[in-house]
Amino acid sequence: MILSDLLGSPVLTADGERVGQVVDARLALDGPPDGFMVRTRVYGLVVSPHAHRSFAGYERTGVDAPALIARFLSWRARGSVLVLWTDLASFTDDVVRLRPGARLYSPRLEHSGP
Amino acid sequence: MKGIFAVALGVLTAIGGFVDIGDLVTSSLVGSRFGLTLGWVLIVGAVGICLFAQMSGRVAAVSGRATFEIIRERLGARMALANLSASFLINLLTLAAEVGGIALSLQLASSIEPALWFPVAAIALWIVIWRVKFSILENVTGLLGLALLVFAVTVFFLHPDWSALGSQFLLQPSPHSNEAPATYWYYAIGLFGSSMTPYEVFFYSSGAIEEKWTPKDLKQSRLNVLVGFPLGAILSLSIVACSAIVLLPKGIGVASLFETALPVAQAFGKIGLIIAILGFVAVTFGAALEVTLSSGYALSQFFGWPWGKFRRPAAASRFHVVMILSLLAAIGILFTGVDPVQLTEFSVVFSAIALPLTYLPILIVANDPGYMGDQVNGKVTNFFGLVFLGIVLLASIAAIPLMIISGAGA
Amino acid sequence: MRNDRELPAPPPVAGRVLDADLELLDRQILDPDGVPISAVDDLELSTPADLARLDPQHPPVVQALLTGPILMTRIFGGRLPESRFIRIPWSIVTRVGTVVSVGAAADSLDASWTERWMRDHVISRIPGGRHDPE
Numbered sequence: 001m002i003l004s005d006l007l008g009s010p011v012l013t014a015d016g017e018r019v020g021q022v023v024d025a026r027l028a029l030d031g032p033p034d035g036f037m038v039r040t041r042v043y044g045l046v047v048s049p050h051a052h053r054s055f056a057g058y059e060r061t062g063v064d065a066p067a068l069i070a071r072f073l074s075w076r077a078r079g080s081v082l083v084l085w086t087d088l089a090s091f092t093d094d095v096v097r098l099r100p101g102a103r104l105y106s107p108r109l110e111h112s113g114p
Numbered sequence: 115m116k117g118i119f120a121v122a123l124g125v126l127t128a129i130g131g132f133v134d135i136g137d138l139v140t141s142s143l144v145g146s147r148f149g150l151t152l153g154w155v156l157i158v159g160a161v162g163i164c165l166f167a168q169m170s171g172r173v174a175a176v177s178g179r180a181t182f183e184i185i186r187e188r189l190g191a192r193m194a195l196a197n198l199s200a201s202f203l204i205n206l207l208t209l210a211a212e213v214g215g216i217a218l219s220l221q222l223a224s225s226i227e228p229a230l231w232f233p234v235a236a237i238a239l240w241i242v243i244w245r246v247k248f249s250i251l252e253n254v255t256g257l258l259g260l261a262l263l264v265f266a267v268t269v270f271f272l273h274p275d276w277s278a279l280g281s282q283f284l285l286q287p288s289p290h291s292n293e294a295p296a297t298y299w300y301y302a303i304g305l306f307g308s309s310m311t312p313y314e315v316f317f318y319s320s321g322a323i324e325e326k327w328t329p330k331d332l333k334q335s336r337l338n339v340l341v342g343f344p345l346g347a348i349l350s351l352s353i354v355a356c357s358a359i360v361l362l363p364k365g366i367g368v369a370s371l372f373e374t375a376l377p378v379a380q381a382f383g384k385i386g387l388i389i390a391i392l393g394f395v396a397v398t399f400g401a402a403l404e405v406t407l408s409s410g411y412a413l414s415q416f417f418g419w420p421w422g423k424f425r426r427p428a429a430a431s432r433f434h435v436v437m438i439l440s441l442l443a444a445i446g447i448l449f450t451g452v453d454p455v456q457l458t459e460f461s462v463v464f465s466a467i468a469l470p471l472t473y474l475p476i477l478i479v480a481n482d483p484g485y486m487g488d489q490v491n492g493k494v495t496n497f498f499g500l501v502f503l504g505i506v507l508l509a510s511i512a513a514i515p516l517m518i519i520s521g522a523g524a
Numbered sequence: 525m526r527n528d529r530e531l532p533a534p535p536p537v538a539g540r541v542l543d544a545d546l547e548l549l550d551r552q553i554l555d556p557d558g559v560p561i562s563a564v565d566d567l568e569l570s571t572p573a574d575l576a577r578l579d580p581q582h583p584p585v586v587q588a589l590l591t592g593p594i595l596m597t598r599i600f601g602g603r604l605p606e607s608r609f610i611r612i613p614w615s616i617v618t619r620v621g622t623v624v625s626v627g628a629a630a631d632s633l634d635a636s637w638t639e640r641w642m643r644d645h646v647i648s649r650i651p652g653g654r655h656d657p658e
Contacts, residue, residue: 028539037615183552191598418552485622
């Protein structure tokens with residue numbers, strides 16, 4: 001599987017309600033050592049109801065300058081959420097479906113991580 | 115003492131480097147039809163290019179990354195590819211115009227058909243890019259470009275009516291009432307595009323990496339930009355003024371560089387003409403080098419290839435192949451028989467259209483602490499950056515409609 | 525309209541977290557000498573055993589950085605056969621920052637094939653290609 005298979009795919013809840021499109025995959029570098037690296041897994045997907053692609057990730061990094069552009073792009077990516085891999089039920093026909101009771105988390109990067 | 119030389123060199127190179135065939139043609143053309151009433155555009159353009167060249171140089175010096183690498187990282191591959199395609203095509207157009215400019219200048223000197231000079235110019239360009247060190251390339255052409263100071267001197271020697279010139283510059287009404295407003299604004303955009311050339315920003319940031327700038331070099335860079343570019347704009351303004359003084363009253367149109375040089379010939383005779391031609395050849399050759407390198411930089415940086423004149427050609431093979439192909443494409447364009455002066459006029463307008471593509475990413479990256487650490491843009495820089503972004507967006511959107519309405523400035 | 529300040533923070537991770545598109549994709553890849561190799565054009569992940577019933581215990585694992593023709597299928601659509609993938613194994617990546625550093629020399633990687641070809645068949649044939657400029 002390649003990353004661009006996931007990016008842009010629509011995400012639906014268990015009831016078929018649309019959450020948005022996959023704009024990013026959050027990776028966790030918390031596995032055992034693998035060569036120079038550690039085993040890296042897909043931790044979750046960043047899903048946005050509006051933007052087709054995150055433009056410079058303004059809504060996640062907290063960079064707020066230049067003010068006008070930051071405001072516009074954050075607005076465009078408003079409502080972005082993070083869904084965990086454990087809450088994904090299936091990925092077929094280019095559609096990601098969530099499990100019943102899947103939780104939506106904040107996509108802000110400073111909330112994830114050690 | 116050596117320090118002062120280095121500083122002076124940087125500034126002088128920037129002055130000579132500011133002017134290219136677009137400035138030469140557009141400035142003299144605008145002067146011959148509108149007098150000095152479009153002079154304000156040069157001032158606005160100079161402020162804009164200072165702001166963004168300095169920003170792009172700062173980004174390169176602090177982050178160690180050049181413009182197109184960052185454009186792809188921040189805007190994503192799709193938008194960067196669109197940006198690259200547009201920029202690369204306009205670059206080719208500009209390159210053809212610059213090579214055409216070299217040929218036009220050499221025609222002035224030798225009375226030999228420009229078409230015969232095209233291949234000579236291309237081969238000379240390629241040899242310089244292939245074998246000459248980056249800093250020598252920059253400094254020699256920049257310094258020789260200072261020959262264009264003869265235009266500034268000419269303005270005084272022609273004993274113009276200063277109050278008339280002043281009122282044209284400040285008050286705006288066109289001396290010829292048969293020039294439509296649409297035509298005025300069309301040429302305003304062209305003049306704007308010729309001062310704020312997109313390739314300049316790619317070139318400046320890549321050049322910073324070529325010369326291995328660190329944040330310590332930023333002071334020198336600021337000096338080069340803030341002193342050199344405005345002085346370069348004054349050179350262009352002198353060309354406008356010369357045309358306003360000599361060509362406008364007689365209704366002489368600019369069809370080749372001969373008309374551009376006419377005021378100097380009038381004031382100083384043959385010796386003046388020779389100096390002007392030297393200046394023309396130097397700035398067009400220098401600009402052609404910069405545009406060729408910019409094509410190589412843009413494509414290589416987008417795809418992540420090794421690039422740079424600081425690498426042996428064998429260590430940056432695709433970079434050099436792209437430049438060879440660009441030169442061949444430029445010659446190809448010229449051999450279709452297109453008039454180099456008209457080609458130049460189109461290339462500056464299309465440059466104006468492409469400006470937002472270049473400037474928006476720079477503004478975004480200059481604010482990113484991931485690349486800039488604590489050297490992100492201050493509020494004042496951001497304010498002016500956003501203002502200019504607005505201006506370039508306006509110019510970009512208005513260009514094609516104005517081209518249609520004014521019949522491309524006919 | 526959800527305000528992201530109202531959303532809960534996700535469970536913490538005992539290691540670094542990286543957003544693939546934001547921080548990995550389209551980044552420059554450099555070898556240990558700082559020589560550019562290419563950009564990260566896509567990412568190869570392990571394919572889950574059953575895509576219709578995803579196993580929460582076995583998320584996809586990053587296997588390699590991808591470069592080359594995959595960029596065009598990523599932008600324009602279409603499918604590149606896996607045999608034509610140009611891979612840089614994830615295990616040789618040493619650092620992910622504003623650039624991605626790998627631990628193997630550029631010339632030793634598949635990814636530099638086009639560059640080496642141009643060097644050997646075009647640039648070397650032109651006099652002066654192997655020398656530093658003066």
